[in-house]
Amino acid sequence: MTENMSPINFPTLETERLILRQMTLEDADFVFQYFSASAVSQYLMDEAPLTEYAQAQEIIEFYLEPEGKTHNRWIMIRKSDGQPIGTCGFHKWDKRYFRAEIGYDLSPSFWGQGYMLESLRAVISHGFEQMKLNRIEALVYVENHRSIQLLQRLGFKQEGVLRDYFYLDGKFYDHSLFALLRSEWKS
Numbered sequence: 001m002t003e004n005m006s007p008i009n010f011p012t013l014e015t016e017r018l019i020l021r022q023m024t025l026e027d028a029d030f031v032f033q034y035f036s037a038s039a040v041s042q043y044l045m046d047e048a049p050l051t052e053y054a055q056a057q058e059i060i061e062f063y064l065e066p067e068g069k070t071h072n073r074w075i076m077i078r079k080s081d082g083q084p085i086g087t088c089g090f091h092k093w094d095k096r097y098f099r100a101e102i103g104y105d106l107s108p109s110f111w112g113q114g115y116m117l118e119s120l121r122a123v124i125s126h127g128f129e130q131m132k133l134n135r136i137e138a139l140v141y142v143e144n145h146r147s148i149q150l151l152q153r154l155g156f157k158q159e160g161v162l163r164d165y166f167y168l169d170g171k172f173y174d175h176s177l178f179a180l181l182r183s184e185w186k187s
């Protein structure tokens with residue numbers, strides 16, 4: 001993307017309490033500290049917690065300049081104090097079938113305040129309206145009750161259980177497949 005081209009697929013989004021902007025390499029401290037904390041990684045059975053700073057930089061590089069890519073990650077910044085509190089975004093965007101997966105995580109000290117619900121409402125509206133998605137999917141470890149409750153609050157429906165879907169540290173983990181269709185979304 002050139003400097004003067006505004007992002008279409010993954011622009012900065014704003015909600016009542018938050019700004020959602022794309023990650024930059026300046027976010028490496030936050031990303032490292034955050035994804036090496038066991039409470040955030042506890043239910044992310046597709047990736048082990050980070051142990052080296054370079055891994056945080058690799059994650060950010062994967063997400064840099066997302067226009068034209070099939071994935072992105074917004075950093076959630078609290079407006080009141082500029083504090084980064086979590087991340088969320090799309091991946092596996094399949095334009096042919098109008099679908100993508102959603103992913104999200106919040107620093108544990110900000111759980112229980114509705115920040116992710118607020119963010120995902122904006123992200124989902126953006127997905128259906130601007131990205132023209134018809135179906136948004138989420139894969140959740142079956143014992144990740146907070147995440148399941150969040151998806152249900154947003155109107156996602158459980159479609160099945162994918163047995164032994166992810167493997168980490170010598171163990172397989174069942175994951176539930178949830179999805180939300182554009183026709184079911186009330187923004």
Ligand SMILES: CC(C)(COP(=O)(O)OP(=O)(O)OC[C@H]1O[C@@H](n2cnc3c(N)ncnc32)[C@H](O)[C@@H]1OP(=O)(O)O)[C@@H](O)C(=O)NCCC(=O)NCCS
Nearest residue numbers: 040043104105106111112113114115116117139140146147
């Ligand atoms: C999944 C995760 C983002 C959910 O976080 P969360 O804080 O439970 O979700 P929300 O930010 O939407 O907050 C909802 C809670 O805030 C409360 N709340 C407080 N103020 C609120 C407000 N203004 N608006 C809405 N809810 C509010 C709600 O009642 C609810 O509380 P409850 O869970 O005690 O009923 C978080 O647990 C997490 O990051 N987990 C680790 C990573 C992870 O599992 N990612 C998903 C992989 S599939």
